[in-house]
Structures are given as structure tokens and as C-alpha cells.
Amino acid sequence: MAPLKFSNEIMAARAAGQPIVALESTIITHGMPYPQNVETAEMVEADIREAGAVPATIAIMDGQIHIGLEPSELQTLAQAKNVAKLSRADLAFALATGQTGATTVAATMICAHLAGIAVFATGGIGGVHRGASDSFDISADLEELAQTPVTVVAAGAKAILDLPKTMEVLETRGVPVIAYGQDVLPAFWSRTSGLPAPLRADSAAEIAASHAMRARLGLPGGQLIANPIPLAAEIPAEALRPHIEQALREAGEQAIAAKAVTPFLLQRIFELTGGASLTANIALVRNNARLAAAIAIEINAG
Numbered sequence: 501m502a503p504l505k506f507s508n509e510i511m512a513a514r515a516a517g518q519p520i521v522a523l524e525s526t527i528i529t530h531g532m533p534y535p536q537n538v539e540t541a542e543m544v545e546a547d548i549r550e551a552g553a554v555p556a557t558i559a560i561m562d563g564q565i566h567i568g569l570e571p572s573e574l575q576t577l578a579q580a581k582n583v584a585k586l587s588r589a590d591l592a593f594a595l596a597t598g599q600t601g602a603t604t605v606a607a608t609m610i611c612a613h614l615a616g617i618a619v620f621a622t623g624g625i626g627g628v629h630r631g632a633s634d635s636f637d638i639s640a641d642l643e644e645l646a647q648t649p650v651t652v653v654a655a656g657a658k659a660i661l662d663l664p665k666t667m668e669v670l671e672t673r674g675v676p677v678i679a680y681g682q683d684v685l686p687a688f689w690s691r692t693s694g695l696p697a698p699l700r701a702d703s704a705a706e707i708a709a710s711h712a713m714r715a716r717l718g719l720p721g722g723q724l725i726a727n728p729i730p731l732a733a734e735i736p737a738e739a740l741r742p743h744i745e746q747a748l749r750e751a752g753e754q755a756i757a758a759k760a761v762t763p764f765l766l767q768r769i770f771e772l773t774g775g776a777s778l779t780a781n782i783a784l785v786r787n788n789a790r791l792a793a794a795i796a797i798e799i800n801a802g
């Protein structure tokens with residue numbers, strides 16, 4: 501049996517058969533600075549409750565998979581220094597050795613599935629990094645989408661990545677990428693990447709039906725729902741390009757590698773945009789949470 505520990509709210513939600521939306525914790529510990537990280541986490545949880553579902557923020561604490569964090573646990577995690585960033589490769593070791601750590605998209609998918617949660621909202625998934633032909637840096641998030649049956653709502657893959665290569669890997673691994681309400685793929689802080697979306701859905705019901713059909717077909721793996729950032733909050737891709745390029749250049753000069761790459765780039769782009777990237781990131785996560793709640797309600801009803 502997996503060492504799952506349900507929060508009081510999630511215990512009650514499970515008993516009542518309510519729809520639940522999983523949330524990750526690496527975005528809190530490695531994706532946003534304090535105190536905006538904890539403020540965002542609380543707002544996102546409130547957005548999901550307001551939409552009629554129950555939020556389950558997932559993290560590893562004291563050797564247990566926490567499904568739902570008590571408010572004090574969320575505060576502790578958000579302020580802790582040097583929290584481990586746990587992906588699929590790290591999860592069992594961290595649990596076995598009694599560690600505390602934040603779960604990435606990949607690890608959160610594994611934990612959500614163990615807890616019977618079908619839908620998960622985040623900001624942007626990891627993917628193929630630029631220069632991957634030399635570095636081999638491809639996020640474990642892609643492999644997880646190929647094997648764990650959770651529907652992940654994100655604003656696309658983060659624009660710091662090589663988006664065409666990310667799409668190629670997802671296609672090869674059989675992951676449906678469904679843009680919500682538009683024909684083009686969003687690019688995290690921007691509504692469009694210029695790349696056509698492989699699939700398009702215009703309602704939560706369609707996404708829920710597709711999730712259920714994959715199960716009926718016995719297909720492993722999840723779905724990636726690419727939900728564009730709200731128009732009022734977007735930063736056009738041209739405005740971001742120089743900042744992304746500078747952050748990538750600095751990462752190369754400073755030999756930033758492995759797990760540190762994505763947090764470094766997000767932090768530098770936050771600084772270079774004078775905080776604007778964080779404002780956009782918060783808006784898109786909240787938007788994803790609302791859509792994820794609607795999908796979870798449809799799956800629960802189905």
C-alpha cells in the first residue's frame with residue numbers, strides 16, 4: 501500500500517464522493533518566490549472550491565504522500581529553504597528515507613493516480629529544453645503523461661522550452677494535446693505559440709468524455725489540456741523573447757544543469773520582466789484551476 505495521508509478536507513470529499521483536483525507543490529517551492537507562492541497556492545485552492553470541486557495540493561512530508569495540505573503545512577512548505585524537487589526518479593527514495601519534498605508534474609501525476617484523482621491543474625508542464633540535442637534535457641513530465649492516466653490542465657509547455665520538439669515527443673509517446681477553445685497551441689505566458697494544436701476542445705464535457713474513452717480503450721497515459729492564459733493577463737511572445745534568450749544565455753554561462761535549469765530560468769525571467777512574468781503565471785494557474793474543476797465535475801458525474 502502506498503503511504504498516502506489525506507488531509508481532513510480530502511477525507512471528507514472522498515467520503516462524500518465530491519470531485520477533486522490535484523495541485524503540485526514544485527510550483528510553490530521552485531516556481532515562485534515567497535510570499536507570492538503561498539498566496540497563489542491559497543488563491544488557486546479557493547478558485548477550485550468556488551468552482552464546485554475540492555483542491556488537493558500534493559507534497560511529500562516526513563515520508564508520506566500528503567494528498568491535500570493543512571493550511572499550516574502549506575505555509576511551512578512555502579517558506580522552507582532547500583526543499584527537494586521530486587520527480588518520478590526520486591519519489592520512492594524520498595518516501596523510504598523519510599524526506600520532505602515538493603512534487604513535480606510527473607510525481608504529482610503518480611500520487612494523484614494512487615489517490616484516485618483524475619484531474620490535475622498546474623502552470624506549464626516541463627518538456628524538451630532548447631539545446632536538448634547536446635544536453636539530452638527532456639523533462640520526465642512528458643514520459644509521465646505517456647504512462648499515467650491523469651488529465652493535466654496547463655497553459656501549454658513553458659515558453660523557455662523547445663516547443664516544436666516537445667510536441668514531437670508528445671506525439672511519439674501517444675499523448676493527446678488538446679487546446680482549449682482555440683486552434684493554436686498556447687505558450688504559457690502567451691496565448692499563442694504559432695504552432696497548430698493537434699486537437700481542440702470547446703467544453704469541459706468533451707475533455708471528460710475523452711478521458712473516460714481512453715480508459716474504456718485501455719490506453720495508458722493521460723491527456724494534456726493546453727489552456728490559453730486569459731487575454732488580459734498575457735505577455736505577447738515578442739515581448740518575452742529577449743528575456744528568455746538572456747536567461748538561457750546566463751544559464752549556459754553559469755553551467756546550470758539538471759533540476760536547477762527550470763527554476764533558474766523562471767527566476768531570471770521574473771527579474772528581467774520586473775515581476776510581470778509572475779503576475780501572468782499566477783493568472784494562468786488560476787485559469788487552469790477553474791477549467792480543471794469543471795472537468796473534474798464532469799468526470800465525477802459521468
Ligand code: PSU
Nearest residue numbers: 526527531604605623624626639640762
Ligand atoms: N508550472 C509552473 N511553474 C513551475 C512548474 C510548472 O507554472 O515551476 C514546475 C513543475 O513542477 C514541472 C517542473 O514539473 O516545473 C518542470 O521541471 P523540469 O523542467 O526540471 O522537468
Ligand code: MN
Nearest residue numbers: 637638639758
Ligand atoms: Mn530536466
